[in-house]
Amino acid sequence: RGCRDDxxxxxxxxxxxxxxxxxxxxxxxxxxxxxxxxxxxxxxxxxxxxxxxxFSCDAGICALNVLIGTCEMPTxxxxxxxxxxxxxxxxxxxxxCGGRDAPEAVYAFVADQVGLYCANTDGSDYDTVLHVRxxxxxxxxxxxxxxxxxxxxxxxxxLDLRSALTWQNAEAGTIYYVFVxxxxxxxxxxxxxxxLCDREPAPAPPPPPRP
Numbered sequence: 001r002g003c004r005d006d007x008x009x010x011x012x013x014x015x016x017x018x019x020x021x022x023x024x025x026x027x028x029x030x031x032x033x034x035x036x037x038x039x040x041x042x043x044x045x046x047x048x049x050x051x052x053x054x055f056s057c058d059a060g061i062c063a064l065n066v067l068i069g070t071c072e073m074p075t076x077x078x079x080x081x082x083x084x085x086x087x088x089x090x091x092x093x094x095x096x097c098g099g100r101d102a103p104e105a106v107y108a109f110v111a112d113q114v115g116l117y118c119a120n121t122d123g124s125d126y127d128t129v130l131h132v133r134x135x136x137x138x139x140x141x142x143x144x145x146x147x148x149x150x151x152x153x154x155x156x157x158x159l160d161l162r163s164a165l166t167w168q169n170a171e172a173g174t175i176y177y178v179f180v181x182x183x184x185x186x187x188x189x190x191x192x193x194x195x196l197c198d199r200e201p202a203p204a205p206p207p208p209p210r211p
Contacts, residue, residue, distance in 0.1 A: 053083020095131030102182030
């Protein structure tokens with residue numbers, strides 16, 4: 001793979017003689033949860049910034065600082081950016097578009113305003129699936145609102161193997177159950193971006209002319 005500088009190379013590699021090679025010069029060349037030691041990326045952290053959303057640096061190791069939500073005990077959130085990992089999470093819920101064999105993190109999202117809501121997993125490090133339910137988290141009272149494997153960000157830009165969905169909320173205070181799931185059996189660190197959409201829904205088409 002050709003390169004001009006280290007920024008053209010991925011985590012754990014640097015640019016040498018216009019080619020990306022394994023190694024590091026500093027922590028910026030390493031991914032979340034790793035640091036540069038003796039020109040090699042190794043597991044560890046120096047502060048919380050090196051761990052990512054949902055993690056904190058504890059004695060030099062990134063530790064999950066929130067419980068992974070389940071339908072029995074979903075993580076309650078509002079609008080904003082949230083994160084964590086689905087590794088070692090339960091594989092109990094499935095969306096209509098995928099997630100059967102992948103572990104998931106479950107959130108209870110409170111929509112505090114009437115309007116069009118957007119959620120996506122832009123920033124996640126694996127192939128995600130996202131689905132949302134209303135009425136209940138599981139069982140006969142649960143109704144799937146939407147499910148997406150590969151989608152678009154809030155501005156309509158295509159996300160690479162990340163998921164996105166939208167839904168219309170008619171009553172402030174409604175609780176929706178949001179599932180960060182995976183394609184196939186994929187799992188890993190995720191980012192969940194959720195809140196009112198930056199764009200308005202498309203207007204309804206005009207009624208057909210009367211004959």
